[in-house]
Structure formats: C-alpha cells, structure tokens
Amino acid sequence: MIKIYHVKGTRGIRPIWLCEELDVPYEVEVIDFSPVFRNSAEWRNLSPTGKVPVMTEGDITMFESGAMVDYVLEGYGNGRLVPPPRTLASALCRQWCWFAEATFARPLGEIVNHNRVAPNGETVGFVIDDCKARARLCIDAIESVVSNSDYLVGNSFSAADIMMGYSLLLASKFGVLTDDHPHTKAYFDRLDARPGFIAAKNAG
Template sequence: MLKLFHVPKTRSTRIIWLCEELGVPLDIETVSFSSEFRMSPEWLTKNPVGKVPVLEDGELSMFESGAMVQYILDRYANGRLQPMAGTPDHALYMQWSWFGEATFARPLGEIVNHRRNFNPEIPEVVEEMVNRALLCVKAVNDAVEGKEFLLGEFTAADIMVGYSLMLCNQLIPSHSYDEANQYWARLCRMNGAVKAFGGLNPGSLSQ
C-alpha cells in the first residue's frame, strides 16, 4: 500500500486528493512541520532537503509531489485523470501540471518565506510576488473560461493547480477573476478536495 507522510495544508494534500478521486488506498501518517523534525537525520534520509511530503510504495521512496502524482497515475490509475501520452491533450495536461508547481507555486512560496524570515517584511518584495501570482491566477482564469476544468474534463492537472489556488487564497485576500473563482468553487466541491483539505474551508478566492 502507498504510504504518505503528510502535513495538513501542504503539498501532500495533492496526493490525498488524487488517491481519493482514484479510489487508491493510501496510508496517511501525519508528521510534524517543525524545523527540528524536518532537519533531523531520520527525516533527511527520507527527504534530503527537509521538506514535506514523502511517499513510499514498497522499496520506492519519493519526495517531490508532482512526481508522486505522475507515478500514481502511471502505476495505479489505468488511464484515468490524464490524457493518452503523446497526444496534444497530454502535452497540455503536462503543461498545466508543471505550471501549478514550477510557475504558480513559486511566487507564493516566496511570499511565505519572506514573511517568515524578514521582520519587518519588505513591502516591495511582497508586492512583486503578489503581482506574479496574480498573473498566474489570470492565466487560470482565461484557461477555464467556458470550461469546467483546465482541459475541459477533470484531470490531475486540476489537482496540481488546485493546491496552488488554495495557497493563493490564504496569502492574497482578493482579486476580480470571476472564472477562476467559479473554477475554484467547483474544485472545492469534489470529494477528493474535501478529503484532502480536511476541516479547512477553502472558500472563494475573492474573499
């Protein structure tokens, strides 16, 4: 059985969400997010940069959430939640999956790290990262106009982007992208999202 080392509201929610949508059994062990735990020798053997999550499947151990998503799809999904490899739709699926982490999550992570490490914060730095994140929200907004999900039908790319939308909602209080708000509301109603976010009410991106 897959085993996930999990911290609520972190990237490990992607794995819970995906497995719930697929009906794939997942053993979840909640761990501490303290720096003492994450930088301990024991944890560094699982994740060499002291981050969360970690996924284990037998002898296999992984520490990158996007790679975990793709591994689960390729091994356990039987073709579900991703288009056929080698097709234009699969190329777009990969684009949005990587966008969710490499492009969208990056400025959000910079906001978190800046606020954690600088007191007082430098407003110009936060403003620049907010603007970059809002460009990503606009990209999502434009992509889902007239569609339920990024590729029309729900795929794991929506899970990858959905986590970043959740983080954006926590860090940036308001924007005016209505299509993105409606898309986010649709994601929040999915059984996998409810399971992944637990007691968190993701709410509207424009709250």
C-alpha cells in the same frame, strides 16, 4: 501500501486527493513540521531538503508532490485523469501540471518564506508585492482558459486540476485570488466541492 508523510494543509494534499479520486488505498503519517524535526537526520534521510510531503511504497521513497502524482497515475490510473498520449489534451495536461508547481506555486511559496524568515520579524514588503503580482499573472493565464471550459483541459477533470487546486488554495489563502478573476474563482469553487479535495484538506 502507499504512505504519505504529510502536514495538514500542505502539498501532500495533491497525492492524497489523487488517491481519493482513483480509490487507491493509502495511509497518512502526520509529521512534526517544526524546523527541528525537519532538520533531523531521520527526516533528511527521507526528504533531503527537509520539506514535506514524502511518499513511500515498498522500498520506493519519493519527494516532490508532482512526481508523486505522476507515479500514482502510472501505477493505478489505468488511463483515468490523463488524456490519451500524444494529443493536444495530453500536452496541455502536462503543461498545466508543471505550471501549477514550477511557475505558479513559486511566487506563492516565496510569500511564505519572506513573511517567515525576514530578520528581526519585519516583512519585506516590496518582495511580497512582487510575488503577489507574479502570482496574479499566473491567475490571468488560468482565467483565460477557465472562462471557456470547466477545467484546465476542456470539460473533463484531470490530474492538472489536482496540481492546480493546491496552488489555488494557497493563492486564496494569501488573498491573491479575488473577484478580479471571477472564472478562476468559480473554477476553484468547483474543485473545492469535490469530496476528494475535501478529504485531502482534512487529512492530517
């Protein structure tokens, strides 16, 4: 059985949402998000940098939410939620999966970090403004695609939308996703209405 170590509202949403979409059984173990627990030897043994999520199945233990999505698709997807290999659609699906975490979630994560770790509680305003500008550039890229299609890869919901859905959730939370990007807002609303996403957001 797949087990996802999770904290409500964090990136564990991605593998949980995917399991929901594919009807794959899984269990969620909620962990203590305090720095003390995440720095403990017990947690570092599963997640060397002290982050969430972690996923286990049998004797396999993984960190990195995107890798978990790949692993679940490989084992249980039977071709669902990914386009046929060696097609333009497949290339685009992979591109947007990586973009969601490597390019888009990066400045969003830095907003969290710079709000949290600034010395003496002050925020580093110019860094946060720069992160927001970089995140908006990413939303421009998404906008240009979803103004012509329902999802990132044409009109079929795919794994790329699960990866992006979490990043857009963060962008929405930080006020970066606004009416300046109406097609992306409508796209996010479509994702937000999916029962799998709702279940994943409520998990934990």
